[in-house]
Amino acid sequence: MHGTQSGQLLDSYDATGFFCELMGAEGHTYERAGALIERLNALSLQDLRARAGDAERELFNLGITFTVYTQKDAIDRILPFDVIPRVISKSDWQTLESGVQQRVTALNHFLWDIYHDQKILNDGTVPRDLIEGNKNYRPEMRGVDVRHGTYVHINGTDLVRGSDGRFYVLEDNARTPSGVSYVVENRHLMQRTFPDLMAGVGIRPVSDYGERLHAALTNVAPAGVVDPQVVLLSPGTYNSAYFEHIFLAREMGVPLVEGRDLTVTEDDEVFMKTIAGPQPVHVIYRRINDDFLDPEAFNPQSMLGVPGLFRSFKAGKVGLANAVGTGVADDKAVYAYMPRVVRYYLDQDPILDNVDTHICREPEGLQYTLDHLEELVVKPVGEAGGYGITVGPRASKEELEACREQIKADPANYISQPMINLSVCPTLVEDGIAPRHVDLRPFAVTGKSTWVLPGGLTRVALRKGSIIVNSSQGGGSKDTWVLD
Amino acid sequence: MHSLLSRYAEAIYWMARYLERAENLARILDVQETFNRDSRGGQNWSSVLEINADTDRFTELHGEATAAGVIRFYILDETNSTSILSSLRLARENARTLRPLISTEMWSHINIFYNSVRDMNPEEISEYRLSRICSRIKEGCQLQSGITEGTFYRAEGWLFYQLGRHIERADQTTRLTDVKYHVVLPDIRDVGSPYDVSHWNAVLRSAAGYHAYRQVYPSGMHAAHVAGFLLFDPDFPRSVNVCVQASDRYLGLLRSKYRLRGTARTLELLDELRAELDRHDGESVIAEGLHEFVDGIQKQLIAVSAELGQAFFGYGAPAAEQTQSAA
Numbered sequence: 001m002h003g004t005q006s007g008q009l010l011d012s013y014d015a016t017g018f019f020c021e022l023m024g025a026e027g028h029t030y031e032r033a034g035a036l037i038e039r040l041n042a043l044s045l046q047d048l049r050a051r052a053g054d055a056e057r058e059l060f061n062l063g064i065t066f067t068v069y070t071q072k073d074a075i076d077r078i079l080p081f082d083v084i085p086r087v088i089s090k091s092d093w094q095t096l097e098s099g100v101q102q103r104v105t106a107l108n109h110f111l112w113d114i115y116h117d118q119k120i121l122n123d124g125t126v127p128r129d130l131i132e133g134n135k136n137y138r139p140e141m142r143g144v145d146v147r148h149g150t151y152v153h154i155n156g157t158d159l160v161r162g163s164d165g166r167f168y169v170l171e172d173n174a175r176t177p178s179g180v181s182y183v184v185e186n187r188h189l190m191q192r193t194f195p196d197l198m199a200g201v202g203i204r205p206v207s208d209y210g211e212r213l214h215a216a217l218t219n220v221a222p223a224g225v226v227d228p229q230v231v232l233l234s235p236g237t238y239n240s241a242y243f244e245h246i247f248l249a250r251e252m253g254v255p256l257v258e259g260r261d262l263t264v265t266e267d268d269e270v271f272m273k274t275i276a277g278p279q280p281v282h283v284i285y286r287r288i289n290d291d292f293l294d295p296e297a298f299n300p301q302s303m304l305g306v307p308g309l310f311r312s313f314k315a316g317k318v319g320l321a322n323a324v325g326t327g328v329a330d331d332k333a334v335y336a337y338m339p340r341v342v343r344y345y346l347d348q349d350p351i352l353d354n355v356d357t358h359i360c361r362e363p364e365g366l367q368y369t370l371d372h373l374e375e376l377v378v379k380p381v382g383e384a385g386g387y388g389i390t391v392g393p394r395a396s397k398e399e400l401e402a403c404r405e406q407i408k409a410d411p412a413n414y415i416s417q418p419m420i421n422l423s424v425c426p427t428l429v430e431d432g433i434a435p436r437h438v439d440l441r442p443f444a445v446t447g448k449s450t451w452v453l454p455g456g457l458t459r460v461a462l463r464k465g466s467i468i469v470n471s472s473q474g475g476g477s478k479d480t481w482v483l484d
Numbered sequence: 485m486h487s488l489l490s491r492y493a494e495a496i497y498w499m500a501r502y503l504e505r506a507e508n509l510a511r512i513l514d515v516q517e518t519f520n521r522d523s524r525g526g527q528n529w530s531s532v533l534e535i536n537a538d539t540d541r542f543t544e545l546h547g548e549a550t551a552a553g554v555i556r557f558y559i560l561d562e563t564n565s566t567s568i569l570s571s572l573r574l575a576r577e578n579a580r581t582l583r584p585l586i587s588t589e590m591w592s593h594i595n596i597f598y599n600s601v602r603d604m605n606p607e608e609i610s611e612y613r614l615s616r617i618c619s620r621i622k623e624g625c626q627l628q629s630g631i632t633e634g635t636f637y638r639a640e641g642w643l644f645y646q647l648g649r650h651i652e653r654a655d656q657t658t659r660l661t662d663v664k665y666h667v668v669l670p671d672i673r674d675v676g677s678p679y680d681v682s683h684w685n686a687v688l689r690s691a692a693g694y695h696a697y698r699q700v701y702p703s704g705m706h707a708a709h710v711a712g713f714l715l716f717d718p719d720f721p722r723s724v725n726v727c728v729q730a731s732d733r734y735l736g737l738l739r740s741k742y743r744l745r746g747t748a749r750t751l752e753l754l755d756e757l758r759a760e761l762d763r764h765d766g767e768s769v770i771a772e773g774l775h776e777f778v779d780g781i782q783k784q785l786i787a788v789s790a791e792l793g794q795a796f797f798g799y800g801a802p803a804a805e806q807t808q809s810a811a
Contacts, residue, residue, distance in 0.1 A: 061592050061595060061596050062588070062591070062592055062595070229486060237577075237580055237581055246583040246584050249584040250583075250584050254486075255486060255489055255492075255584070256584040257489065258491070260491070261489055261490070261491055272489060273489065273490045273491070273798055274486070274487035274488055274489055274490060275487055275488050275489075275490055275493045275640060275738075275742075275744060275746065275796040276487040276488075276742065276743075276744055279486060279487055
């Protein structure tokens with residue numbers, strides 16, 4: 001690392017051959033990251049730990065973190081926060097931003113098509129049974145029009161960077177991606193605990209997310225409504241993402257409602273129950289899955305939803321974000337077709353590449369997967385949260401055999417990908433500063449057009465060597481700086 | 485701006501009530517040292533149970549009312565729904581529901597405060613440290629009120645907060661006044677005795693009213709004066725009269741500023757309550773029966789609360805306590 005003084009903090013840091021998000025590849029540092037590295041080096045490990053302690057205390061006092069003592073009854077959980085930021089250069093961000101916009105545009109075209117003309121299925125570019133047989137495909141959505149053709153108003157694209165320094169899309173989250181609250185809160189936390197680290201570094205702001213989101217949601221209100229009422233629909237205080245629901249409602253200045261606060265009238269209008277009586281609702285940012293959204297239309301057992309909501313949506317009396325039936329687009333098997341989907345609708349090459357994906361529902365994909373199991377990462381298509389993944393190069397013989405049996409028993413449920421050597425970031429751990437693997441989830445907001453929040457959520461696998469960044473599996477998060 | 489959700493109005497109202505309740509219980513426990521000694525210096529921890537109508541429940545669970553037993557029951561017992569810890573937990577749960585609405589500082593403090601009480605060591609709350617612990621709890625509640633006063637946006641939510649505080653405070657003051665009824669004087673000759681006087685003294689102190697009382701009544705300590713002061717004084721912030729006037733004012737604002745029609749019936753009930761207060765003074769309630777009088781006031785307060793529930797919180801039928809659902 002050039003350009004650094006003989007500091008202490010990062011002197012013994014070694015990215016051990018991986019691409020480092022702060023130091024770059026061997027012998028290369030982002031121009032502006034140099035200043036950050038110098039400043040980090042001016043801190044002692046003790047100082048860094050003390051400040052990390054301040055940050056942790058703040059999270060605890062805000063009730064958005066948990067401690068070992070209270071874990072059993074903690075319902076508010078947060079990703080542990082790592083104080084060393086992840087940096088994205090201006091040019092990298094330009095690629096990411098346009099790549100995400102392109103992908104979201106393609107996803108919306110794709111969803112419109114599969115719920116209307118089905119051209120892409122009719123000409124066999126994407127297998128019909130993969131879509132229509134998908135449990136997240138909603139036949140009820142056939143022929144339903146959505147404003148501006150937008151189905152995915154909020155999208156999270158999971159990206160990783162390989163040792164070649166290139167970003168790859170790992171998956172699309174087109175249902176209800178979470179984590180954006182941490183992006184903004186991490187920045188605020190960083191501004192309070194490390195103002196000296198940030199001073200004079202041009203960092204793209206993230207604090208206008210709420211305003212942008214509100215503007216996009218306003219765009220998709222039923223036509224003709226002036227000054228539409230937006231609400232955020234949450235499953236309630238016991239939901240693990242409740243903290244985020246609060247955050248978003250506050251940032252947008254809209255009511256955070258639960259299903260029991262809403263009613264749908266016989267003429268399909270949605271109202272919320274207020275002290276002044278029922279008041280109309282025009283757009284709902286819902287953080288409830290399709291299944292539980294409306295017991296009349298979907299799961300009749302749902303206590304969280306609002307009877308009649310889907311009816312109102314179909315009648316064009318209320319906007320729903322995201323629209324119903326978007327889950328089919330973030331299926332891991334559909335993902336494999338995304339490069340073709342992008343070309344099909346936009347007539348462009350994808351700006352962001354997929355990770356090579358072998359689809360076990362296809363005979364060649366299955367054979368290749370079974371033949372190269374020890375080199376591949378195998379993922380069940382229907383699971384989220386990093387569950388059920390087998391990392392071939394790290395798995396024991398028994399684990400590989402178990403995985404082989406599972407694939408054979410239900411090939412369509414699996415895909416496999418080559419193992420990506422995820423990039424790393426210097427991270428504060430027990431022994432000091434060490435490299436830990438990270439990913440990136442940029443958030444795209446779409447009303448009439450698509451806006452991408454600069455940066456996104458950087459998740460870090462806090463366990464040494466681990467590449468699973470999910471919070472349920474020992475993941476943390478970092479502030480993400482897009483340099484200006 | 486949109487109107488307040490009914491569910492939020494209810495949560496604010498109850499958050500305020502639970503905080504006020506916790507503070508008052510801390511006040512009552514704080515002066516137990518005085519209450520619990522009868523004229524022969526014996527222990528009597530049953531009066532605090534009587535104030536809160538918990539005697540039967542306590543006896544069934546714990547038998548005899550010992551100092552340690554009652555203190556534990558009222559401070560840290562999570563299974564006792566009337567303990568300070570339970571009140572703070574419910575206040576915090578409501579605050580959590582209200583986070584989209586309340587200030588971050590309000591949330592942060594109630595969270596820190598609740599955690600600090602929950603993490604108290606049972607040994608910390610022994611009898612001889614009781615006063616210090618009660619002060620801490622009282623101050624925690626007062627800090628919460630101060631933060632709320634300084635940071636909470638003054639829309640409808642603020643009015644429901646004030647309604648909750650004042651209705652609960654009125655109720656608590658009636659209970660405190662009533663405590664004399666429950667402290668059985670061993671002998672009729674004890675009335676007006678130093679022992680009797682010290683009890684009234686303690687009642688006033690627990691309501692932070694001793695010095696104010698002295699300003700109004702520079703000498704003497706008479707039952708009729710103390711009861712009159714606590715119930716009817718027009719300026720003492722914890723008197724029932726002041727609390728009812730305040731409730732009336734806040735409810736009036738809901739009607740005039742926010743044009744809420746649902747206020748009509750509640751305002752009528754408050755009018756009846758004010759009329760009842762106006763008809764009496766300290767002398768008359770002592771003569772006619774203090775206990776019966778405050779009992780009647782408590783019933784009227786419950787009716788006011790139930791009416792608020794029907795008018796604003798979306799209750800189908802009157803309910804005296806919050807319908808906390810775990811959905």
